[in-house]
Amino acid sequence: MAAARKRRARGGRATAPAAPPRPASPPSPLRRLAIPISLGLALALISATDRVSDQLVLTRSVWAAAGALLAWCLVLALQARRDGRTLSLHVVLRPQHYVQAMLHISVLTYWGYHWRPVYDHAWLLVAQLLFAYAFDMLLAWSRRESYGLGFGPFPIIFSTNLFLWFRDDWFYLQFLMLAAGFMGKAFVRWERDGRRTHIFNPSAFSLGLFSVVLIATGTTSLTWGQEIASTLTLAPRIYLFLFAIGLVAMYAFSITLVAGTAAIVLFGASALYSAVTGVPYFIDSEIPSAVFLGLHLLVTDPSTSPRTPVGKAVFGLGYGLGVFLLYAVLGFLGVPTFYDKLLGVPLLNLSVRWIDRMVARLREGERLPLVDAPLAPAQTNLAFMTGWILFFGAMTLAGATDGRHRGDTLPFWEMTCGEGRAQACERLLQIQTNYCGDNAGWACNELGRYYAEGVVVTPDPDRARAAFAQACELRFQAGCLNLLRPDDWLSSDPRPIDYRLLLREAGPNLVDMPEPALLTRACAHGWRSACGDSTP
Amino acid sequence: MRARLAFGLRGQHAVTEPSPVMSPSDGSRPGLMLLALLIAGVGAWMFTQTPSRGGTEPPPGAAPPPALPGFRSDAWLLPDEPLLGFVKIPEGPFLMGGTPATDPGAFDNERWSSTLSRGTVTLETYYLSRYEVTVAQFAAFVVDTGYEPAAETLAAPGDHPVSHVSWPDALAYADWLTGALAAAPNTPEPLRQRLAAGWRVMLPTEAQWEKAARGPDDRIYPWGDTADRARANFQGQTTVPVGSYACDDCPYGLADMGGNVWEWTRSPYQPYPFTGDDDVDTLGDDALWVMRGGSFTDPERNLRTGTRGGGDPGARRPFMGFRVVLATP
Structure with a gap:
């Protein structure tokens, strides 16, 4: 309240807080600062855990973050004492914070159960939470605002880490990324509906910004971004899981039209592309699982998205089309395509007021009869949710969500590449490169042949040799022999150990699958030699 | 508003x-x-x-090789000899394989066939390197090409045999040396002529290796028919500089044909009789490639000229290295 009065006295218009601040106890700056100091010390203590102390750079990163926070506390204490200023605090418990946080935690838990690095990351999540609370608090007090204590940092940290985190040797950049998100929330603001509010979804802002930097500097390998984007499917029935999680968010925050429209646009555009070209757009899915996650939990922040039904639908449409186009553009530029779901969100946040104005104009011109539908908003949302459930059910029955996708099978891509289908050879090359990177000797040998023969891709003897060498080191005999042959390169069928990778269908490697079942699966994938071998 | x-x-x-x-x-x-x-x-x-x-920069640990006595710093640290260490092995036949009748240490995989204990193989002239490829020579290759070796590959002193090299690593070195020798102005004329005629630096076949080790008088060990701790580095702790065990009486004067490090060959590991053909009939099997000569870790039996080891082509071990041959492909 005092801070608000001060702002008014300077001529600015104060932002009306959603919940009236309830300043608690007496104005002792040092006493309030005990909270961020404790958070900073707790952060420093995390460096004693095995997860952090095993890595020198990581330890130093945590120390540096904690040290910066404590130094900031000291400066703030001196300033507050000098100015006789009160550092105030009020409690703000908002469902969009704690419900979203619970949804994020459930995704991390389920995903981490099937991909261990997520659980290994747990201490670093705690570290980020401590940092986020302290940073957000100090930033508010430095701006002479009352700090709203609640669960706000939780969804920011979790949604950031659902899409990107830096490797241990560069983890200090993770703290900087979070700092950018909170600074964006504090400083990049506009007026909307008579309130001064932040423009960008904080996590999407920092993710988008850092994505641009990572792309521009070619440093994606400093992060786990690629692995994160491709390991969600290790969790069985991940689409169904995300759908269920999404229903909670849709019910609680009426974001059905945003997520649903984005999903429908992506399903539709993907199906259209597939019908025209004969090959799937997203290689092995109709919507990549990470995009499906993003359209439920990244783009749907109620504070930074439109509030009218039509506005939400337009917002979702923009996200769907944005992802669709960015996927192609990033692929064309040779940039990792997983950034497709991250780059568009800040731009969409920027378009919110334009969308609001457009809807208002349409409403004024009575060109939006559905806006004033007879149902109450909650009932309308339930109606939209019903439609979304039916649509998702139909997609699932059509095999467009969980389960085998035709793009999962290599023979499909070999066939479509041979037929000259759009992008099929590029996709085949990409898939073989991925499998070779995962140590499938057969895939490395095929990759070597592609580069040696120049049929699928422009000839490149150095890459051919490197791929043959890797195949050979994986004990794939044809790869070794191809290193000795100047031309007429050999190929042979995958070995069982290769099938365990090639047939995983975006799930975990089939390490324990008995060989007969493996061959049956291979036959179903279109490997003719496996059909012969498995026939009694 | x-x-x-x-x-x-x-x-x-x-x-x-x-x-x-x-x-x-x-x-x-x-x-x-x-x-x-x-x-x-x-x-x-x-x-x-x-x-x-x-x-392209040299990987960490790869430094320009220092000058080494007995090796030419202007020729990728190859031996300071008229043919840069390549020793001529004349054409002709030799008896390959082993039999317990004449060599009690012979292994089963040395038997030629179900009916023959040994076989005759005729080879054209080739030039085998006198020494195992050294760390310094491999470092020259790494510096020149930016090739990424294993972390331990270049850790030993420059005059030791290079180890921790996979079979493709060895092939890559040989291919590079072919091009380097062909392009260098100071390559000895006999080598230049052969390279111009299509000869290449390669890994030896196991027949080329065994003929050079046995010599014309069909020895069990490169220096004779009995094991001798004074003649080779075996049952020891580590590698020693190449040529540490002088062996002027070894066939063709080649050094370390027994002991120091196992040596990769370009022959797939398959039952005798030996053929020079590619092993295209067993593509479904896991690849293994023949290595010869035994190493500093081995008992004397593995130093025999007929002993055949099968190596995983991706293996990089402290006791596995190679030498090269100049021959027609």
């Missing part, structure tokens, strides 16, 4: 309606500047972290 962007930048651009704008004293302007600085700083820092920045 139409709202507008604030960003803390007062009075700029298309302000169409009066609307309260953040004043700089709100802290937005310095905050935005700080945010911009943060992003710019991160971007600049990340630019320096790009793994591939700077093009």
Whole structure:
């Protein structure tokens, strides 16, 4: 309240807080600062855990973050004492914070159960939470605002880490990324509906910004971004899981039209592309699982998205089309395509007021009869949710969500590449490169042949040799022999150990699958030699 | 009322309606500047972290090889000999394989066939390197090409045999040396002529290796028919500089044909009789490639000229190295 009065006295218009601040106890700056100091010390203590102390750079990163926070506390204490200023605090418990946080935690838990690095990351999540609370608090007090204590940092940290985190040797950049998100929330603001509010979804802002930097500097390998984007499917029935999680968010925050429209646009555009070209757009899915996650939990922040039904639908449409186009553009530029779901969100946040104005104009011109539908908003949302459930059910029955996708099978891509289908050879090359990177000797040998023969891709003897060498080191005999042959390169069928990778269908490697079942699966994938071998 | 962007930048651009704008004293302007600085700083820092920045550079640990006595620093540290260490092995037949009748140490995999204990193989002239390829020679290759070896490959002193090399690593070195010798102006004329005629530096076949080790008088060990601790580095702790065990009485004067490190050959590991053909009939099997000569870790039996080891082509071990041959492909 005092801070608000001060702002008014300077001529600015104060932002009306959603919940009236309830300043608690007496104005002792040092006493309030005990909270961020404790958070900073707790952060420093995390460096004693095995997860952090095993890595020198990581330890130093945590120390540096904690040290910066404590130094900031000291400066703030001196300033507050000098100015006789009160550092105030009020409690703000908002469902969009704690419900979203619970949804994020459930995704991390389920995903981490099937991909261990997520659980290994747990201490670093705690570290980020401590940092986020302290940073957000100090930033508010430095701006002479009352700090709203609640669960706000939780969804920011979790949604950031659902899409990107830096490797241990560069983890200090993770703290900087979070700092950018909170600074964006504090400083990049506009007026909307008579309130001064932040423009960008904080996590999407920092993710988008850092994505641009990572792309521009070619440093994606400093992060786990690629692995994160491709390991969600290790969790069985991940689409169904995300759908269920999404229903909670849709019910609680009426974001059905945003997520649903984005999903429908992506399903539709993907199906259209597939019908025209004969090959799937997203290689092995109709919507990549990470995009499906993003359209439920990244783009749907109620504070930074439109509030009218039509506005939400337009917002979702923009996200769907944005992802669709960015996927192609990033692929064309040779940039990792997983950034497709991250780059568009800040731009969409920027378009919110334009969308609001457009809807208002349409409403004024009575060109939006559905806006004033007879149902109450909650009932309308339930109606939209019903439609979304039916649509998702139909997609699932059509095999467009969980389960085998035709793009999962290599023979499909070999066939479509041979037929000259759009992008099929590029996709085949990409898939073989991925499998070779995962140590499938057969895939490395095929990759070597592609580069040696120049049929699928422009000839490149150095890459051919490197791929043959890797195949050979994986004990794939044809790869070794191809290193000795100047031309007429050999190929042979995958070995069982290769099938365990090639047939995983975006799930975990089939390490324990008995060989007969493996061959049956291979036959179903279109490997003719496996059909012969498995026939009694 | 139409709202507008604030960003803390007062009075700029298309302000169409009066609307309260953040004043700089709100802290937005310095905050935005700080945010911009943060992003710019991160971007600049990340630019320096790009793994591939700077093009092809020697990997960590690879330094330009120092000069070594007995090796030519102007010729990739190859031996300072008229043919850079390549020793001529004349054409002709030799008896390959082993039999317990004449060599009690012979292994089963040395038997020629179900009916023959040994076989005759005729080879054309070739040139086998006198020494195992050294760490310094391999480092010259790494520096020249940017090839990425294993971390331990270049750890030993320069005059020791290179080890921790996979079969493809060895092939890559041989291919590079072919091109390097063909292009260098100071390559000895006999070598240049052969390279111009299509000869190549390669890994030896196991027949080429065994013929050079046995010599014309069909020895069990390169130096004779009995094991001798004074003649080779075996049952020891580590490698020794190449040529440490002088062996002027070995066939063709080749060094370390027994002991020091196992030597990769270009022959797939398959039952005798030996053929020079590719092993295209067993593509479904896991690859194994023949290595010869035994190493510093082995008992004397493995140093025999007929002993055949099967090596995983991806294996990089402290006791596995190679030597090269100049021959027609």
